[in-house]
Amino acid sequence: MYTPIYYSRLTVFLTLLLIAGCSRNPVTGKREISLMSTEQEIAIGKESHPSVVATMGLYEDKRLQTFMNEKGKAMAKVSHRPDLPYQFYIVDSPIVNAFAVPGGYVYFTRGILAHFNNEAEFAGVLGHEIGHITAKHAARSQKSQLLSTLALIGGAVLAPEVVGQNIEALQQGLGLLSLKYSRDHESESDKLGVEYSSKIGYDAHQMADFFGTLKRLSDKSGQAVPQFMSTHPDPGNRYTRVHELAKDYQAKNPASYQVDRDQYLQLINGIMYGEDPRQGFVEKGYFYHPELRFQFPVPNSWESQNSPSQFQMAAKDGKSAMILMLAKGNSLDEAAQNLVKELSLNVLENAKTTINGNPAYVLISRQQQPQDQQQQQPQQQDPKAALQIGTWLIQYNNAIYALHGLAANANFNSSFNTFKQVAENFRSLSDPDKLNRKAERVFVKSSPRDGSFREVITALGMPANRVEEAGILNGLKADDRVKRGTLIKVINR
Structure with a gap:
């Protein structure tokens, strides 16, 4: 039987544990509970990397990998944690995604690389992922989960009959709290993406435009979820907010910010698109x-x-x-x-x-x-x-x-x-x-004429039923005007 003295000692112990785990966040400058040291972050990255590679595979492209390493190292130097051993990888997945693992591991799918239309879009997302690492979002998520668990345990100690009757509702409530933390982290990383990409010379407005591409992909898939139940803010809302962040940053830091569209398109010329039939x-x-x-x-x-x-x-x-x-x-x-x-x-x-x-x-x-679960939860x-x-x-x-x-x-x-x-x-x-089925690839061609995107992409050999798909890939709408000689991405085998 537990006594009030036991609970008092437990409270003191937990308080000392949390105080001991406090450190200053490199991005916010605020002192906060940290249950993950830098060494632990690096260890997690090293342990996770083989699983990522085994699950998704690496996409071999020396030019793209060199480009990614070059921009990643440049951005790491201007970040809030330049001393981490950053590593950058292209994973062999058609899904449009990028993600980061604690300790400096950053991954881009070939699917997202195919959908960027300039270096500035790439740099904005790269900054966003590096932002997850520099802001220690993994450690902060771990902290929120611990505090939620402690709150639930505390409730059970103080009023077990109430918590017992409402345990499911409480867990759902804590789950929504965790989602809110995650959305806050995404928004914070968007801001860091603007800052970091701007610091290495790119126009962060292009990062906002890429959220327009994500919005179209989401709408096309029919898998959009309500914003309040999503771990990521709605792409349409992010489009507006990131434009505002970029406008504010450039007003405070006047400079010539680059987009570099044609260079990037030539870099991805021939990249695999969609599923790899060999797999x-x-x-x-x-x-x-x-x-x-x-x-x-x-x-x-x-x-x-x-x-x-x-x-x-x-x-x-x-x-x-x-x-x-x-x-x-x-x-x-x-x-x-x-x-x-x-x-x-x-x-x-x-x-x-x-x-x-x-x-x-x-x-x-x-x-x-x-066996231990059978003994602990036989009634369930x-x-x-x-x-x-x-x-x-x-x-x-x-x-x-x-x-x-x-x-x-x-x-x-x-x-x-x-x-x-x-x-x-x-x-x-x-x-x-x-x-003998061959994979589809993205090929970059010059527009043979002035006209609407629909007219140009059809003239370049894309079927009518894939105009919208090609439009999303190029960041263009069917009726957008295209000048002769403009580089356009087409899908072919």
Whole structure:
């Protein structure tokens, strides 16, 4: 039984812990709780980097990488933390994104590099990502999560009956608080992006224009979320705010700020666009992998996502999903044993079989809770909600593939036939059209005439149904006027 003296000592201990963790933020200049030292930040970056590379892969382009290193080092020198060992990488993903990891690791996807239309847009986003590092946003997020947890624990100590009845609502409230922290961090990084890119000579108004591109991408995908539930501020709102920040900075620091459009476009001439078919692609209800020479069906209306390490697909209702990955082991038996151990599986059924001439092993399992969780939360276990997994281990071309079908116990039987149909149609790929499929790339061409963007891009060979896509890529609207000789990005194989 805990006593008031215990709580008093606990409070004193936590207070001393928080005071000891205080340091001055290099960006704001304010003293704040810091639970992550510079050495820890650097260690996190080093530990995270191999996982990033394994998940996304690196995109090899010496000219682009040299450019990124040059601008990154120049910006690091004018940042609030010039002594960090910054490293810059291009990851092999078509998604339009950039992100930073503590300790100075900055990543740009080839997808975002293809969508920039000048060096100034690139520099603004580079400054934004470096800003996440210099402002120690990872450490500050860790602090907010700790304080939220302490607040929840404190509430449970002071009034356990109230917290017990409202625990879910409290956790949701704390989650929204964390979102607010994240939006504040994004806004702070936008401001740093303006400052840092301006300091190395670029026009930060172009950074704002790129948020216009993000807004169009968001609208086109139909996946925009309300601003109050997003970890990032709305791109349309950021467009306006960053223009204001750039205008204010340039008024206070008059200079000749560069855009450098043509130089950048020539730099990305030939960059890969969209999915790399050599790593696998979905077409007309099938997933094809030319490099590994196999194929299998994708259930109707399921959504999918591919990466170098695994292929995932799921029903839109979220009740069932499948994942393909390499299994560990030199034989089917060894792969099955490793799988059961690593995933803590309780095997209900297992059998050896063949799938289109390939040796295979089928397991039906449930994932077990760790023993300590079973002891701590026995009342929360719901048999219907337990995860059930159907796994097909398939030996093919000197490798063993694990194809997992996942669903809650209550939905597993109704999903099993779909899982089985996919697995039993795993087969070799021999279609020359699929095996020799080339990636699309961005090519830079000169406009052959004066006219609207629609007229120019059509004259350059883009089909009418891709005019909007090409417009987003070029940062232009269909009716925008284009002069003869203007460099334009087109998509082709």
